[in-house]
Amino acid sequence: xxxNVEVQETNKMISEANLDVRxxxxxxxxxxxxxCDRKKLNDKIYDKITKSAEKLVATGDxxxxxxxxxxxxxxxxxxxxxxxxxxxxxETHLGxxxxxxxxxxxxxxxxxxxxxALVQKGMTRADKELIHSIPEALxxxxxxxxxxNVASSRSGINMDAVKLMGxxxxxxAFLTKDNSSMACAKFVVFxxxxxxxxxxxxxxxxxxxxxxxxxxxxxxxxxxxxxxEHVRGADFETLCETVKxxxxxxxxxxxxxxxxxxxxxxxxxxxxxxxxxxxxxxxxSIAEIFNEMGLEHAGxxxxxxxxxxxxxxxxxxxxxxxxxxxxxxxxxIPVSEDHGMIDAVNAGALTLEKLEAxxxxxxxxxxxxxxxxxxxxxxxxxxxxxEMAIGMINNKTTAVRIIPVIGAxxxxxxxxxxxxxxxxxxxxxxxxxxxxxxxxxxxPAPIHSFKN
Amino acid sequence: xKGIITVVGKDSVGIIAAICTYLSKEKINxxxxxxxxxxxxxxxxxxxxxSTCSHKFSEVVDELKKCGEEMGVDVRLQREDIFxxxxxx
Numbered sequence: 001x002x003x004n005v006e007v008q009e010t011n012k013m014i015s016e017a018n019l020d021v022r023x024x025x026x027x028x029x030x031x032x033x034x035x036c037d038r039k040k041l042n043d044k045i046y047d048k049i050t051k052s053a054e055k056l057v058a059t060g061d062x063x064x065x066x067x068x069x070x071x072x073x074x075x076x077x078x079x080x081x082x083x084x085x086x087x088x089x090x091e092t093h094l095g096x097x098x099x100x101x102x103x104x105x106x107x108x109x110x111x112x113x114x115x116x117a118l119v120q121k122g123m124t125r126a127d128k129e130l131i132h133s134i135p136e137a138l139x140x141x142x143x144x145x146x147x148x149n150v151a152s153s154r155s156g157i158n159m160d161a162v163k164l165m166g167x168x169x170x171x172x173a174f175l176t177k178d179n180s181s182m183a184c185a186k187f188v189v190f191x192x193x194x195x196x197x198x199x200x201x202x203x204x205x206x207x208x209x210x211x212x213x214x215x216x217x218x219x220x221x222x223x224x225x226x227x228x229e230h231v232r233g234a235d236f237e238t239l240c241e242t243v244k245x246x247x248x249x250x251x252x253x254x255x256x257x258x259x260x261x262x263x264x265x266x267x268x269x270x271x272x273x274x275x276x277x278x279x280x281x282x283x284x285s286i287a288e289i290f291n292e293m294g295l296e297h298a299g300x301x302x303x304x305x306x307x308x309x310x311x312x313x314x315x316x317x318x319x320x321x322x323x324x325x326x327x328x329x330x331x332x333i334p335v336s337e338d339h340g341m342i343d344a345v346n347a348g349a350l351t352l353e354k355l356e357a358x359x360x361x362x363x364x365x366x367x368x369x370x371x372x373x374x375x376x377x378x379x380x381x382x383x384x385x386x387e388m389a390i391g392m393i394n395n396k397t398t399a400v401r402i403i404p405v406i407g408a409x410x411x412x413x414x415x416x417x418x419x420x421x422x423x424x425x426x427x428x429x430x431x432x433x434x435x436x437x438x439x440x441x442x443x444p445a446p447i448h449s450f451k452n
Numbered sequence: 453x454k455g456i457i458t459v460v461g462k463d464s465v466g467i468i469a470a471i472c473t474y475l476s477k478e479k480i481n482x483x484x485x486x487x488x489x490x491x492x493x494x495x496x497x498x499x500x501x502x503s504t505c506s507h508k509f510s511e512v513v514d515e516l517k518k519c520g521e522e523m524g525v526d527v528r529l530q531r532e533d534i535f536x537x538x539x540x541x
Contacts, residue, residue, distance in 0.1 A: 002535040004486050004497045007456055010538055011528070065510045068530035252537040 010249075014069055017222035018284040019250065021257045022277050023073040024060045025198035026267060027205035027213040028052050030079040030114075038088050042099045045084070049076060049103040049112075052212050052267075057108040059264050063257055071257065072419075076104060077203035077215075078114035086126035093130050097137035097144050104143040111186075113203035115146040118193070121155040121442070131161075134168050138183035139175035145201035151191035151388035153395045157443040162388065165189045166381030166437070170404060173373060177406035180414045184403040185336075185368065189384050191391030191398045196271045196326045202364075202399060213270035214262045215327060218254030218318075220246075221276045222283045224310070228292040239293065240313045247274065247317030255322045273327025274318035275363060276310070278338035280421035286310070286331055287340020298333075298341050299350030307331060308361040328397060330363025336416055336423030337368055345424045352383075352426050360390055365398040370414050370423040373406035375430075380404065382433035393446050453502050453509065454483070454532040457516065461525025463494040471498075471527065474519055478512065479504040494525065499532070 013019035033044035057074045064071035078084075078100065085092045097115055104112040115137055117127040134146050150165060151157040173181035188202040195206020198215035205213070227246040231238050254272045262269035278285045286307075287298040293306045311330040319325050333355065335341045344350035352369065359365040365387050384400045391398030405414045408425045415422045459467060468487075475482060480500050487496040502509060513529045520527025 001484065001499065002456065002532065002539060004488070004495070006539045007458055007497050007535055008495070010535055011458060011530075062510050065513050066531050067534040068513075068528055069534065249538045253534060256533055256537045 013223045017226045019220045020070040022219035023217040025075040025215045027077045029211045030084045053107045076112045077205045080116040082117035082127045082130040093133040101141035111200040113145040116204045118149045119161045120152040135172035145186045147188040147202040149190040149193035156445040157388045166377035170377045173404045181405045189400045191388040215270040216258035217273040219277045220250040243313035244317035247314040248321045251318035251321035271324045271326030272322040274329040276331045285338045285340035297349035298344040299354045328363045334367035336421040366400045370403045370425045371428045378434045378437045381437045457498040459496040
């Protein structure tokens with residue numbers, strides 16, 4: 001039988017170390033909604049989402065209450081809209097974005113992802129139309145999230161799309177300039193995007209998936225930090241073992257919640273995403289884990305090694321705790337959503353270049369980074385190209401969610417609100433890359449031998 | 453269904469009595485009970501069986517929470533599964 005000590009340990013994780021299930025995300029296939037009549041298409045999308053996810057929020061809340069663990073977000077991901085809207089003529093996309101927003105509000109989820117296109121090798125007419133509609137779609141909706149996959153290890157990097165991404169991000173920033181250029185916080189550019197990611201803003205329901213599926217993202221950087229406090233000064237073997245054991249425990253909770261949600265909603269269980277996702281709350285930070293490991297600030301020499309340890313051991317511990325692991329699994333390093341990262345930027349310890357190095361060993365990439373609004377579209381594309389190259393060569397998912405805040409300069413602080421937090425505006429290397437970006441075309445797929 | 457009730461807070465007269473009275477009224481059977489008091493702080497754990505209780509689990513969670521608030525202690529009911537899953541392979 002469970003002992004009092006074990007019960008207390010679990011409850012302390014929840015009440016003192018911010019253990020929570022970060023998201024239950026329902027993936028919904030919209031391919032069966034395709035219709036050449038625009039109105040019918042929108043009606044079918046609305047009906048399918050509201051019917052499939054009718055009980056998602058209530059079920060999530062009830063499970064949270066029964067287990068006594070907070071389930072922070074309930075969300076929806078849908079089939080990439082460029083595939084759904086292709087047969088309905090131009091100017092369909094914006095209407096669909098509004099339908100998605102309306103459906104999300106009707107069922108009470110806080111984000112809906114999948115206003116997306118997969119263009120790693122080339123863009124179809126529908127892809128281009130969707131991409132051009134992204135700034136307005138994000139500016140005119142509240143809950144819709146968008147992503148574009150512009151690169152993969154198998155296909156290389158679509159540099160035409162990378163060039164376009166810089167322009168799209170600038171336009172989205174400008175359209176929401178009165179609101180901290182907020183639209184950019186809902187848009188991610190990916191290399192090697194995964195089909196079962198439950199986390200926003202990059203979630204979409206992949207075409208290799210079932211009709212609907214439940215994916216769960218666990219979290220708990222605070223729990224890892226607390227556990228490491230007990231092995232302060234110990235060697236790296238002890239450090240790694242501690243992270244592994246903690247990740248196992250956190251993931252078991254996620255697995256339990258996922259199976260229960262799947263059973264009650266009558267929707268198959270997909271994957272657990274083993275991600276350590278920080279929030280702006282004190283004690284829920286990845287940077288605090290680095291401090292506990294022995295680094296003065298995130299960004300100090302040793303940070304990339306510390307992140308590699310964290311990322312690898314979260315996976316090692318979590319994999320055994322779940323029947324199916326997927327998504328982005330690893331440690332997220334968003335700047336605005338982590339007060340320790342913000343402090344590191346303000347202290348001058350963490351730069352964009354160091355963040356880029358860190359993305360070589362963590363789960364995603366440059367995430368929630370605010371930069372001055374006058375950074376050129378080409379420079380943004382250059383930053384994206386660098387990040388895509390890291391993902392392509394290293395066979396991993398990388399992403400860029402960067403916010404050029406119109407009217408803001410280095411040193412300013414921008415408020416996004418809620419889970420998105422606040423961010424210091426970071427300095428960007430302003431040396432030109434226009435001629436490089438303007439070449440256009442495609443960077444061919446890399447060779448996957450001669451690993452040097 | 454089995455649940456774990458934990459009560460944490462400053463010790464006072466009648467905490468166990470109040471909880472047990474409520475459980476008895478709701479036909480919730482106590483399977484195991486243990487408690488410690490460390491420097492005036494009360495820490496109790498009960499394993500209970502809710503299979504004969506006619507209310508929904510989440511309603512009992514709310515009622516026990518309210519019961520605890522009246523006495524100034526933190527009372528939680530959670531499904532046993534979360535602890536078994538986390539601490540047993």
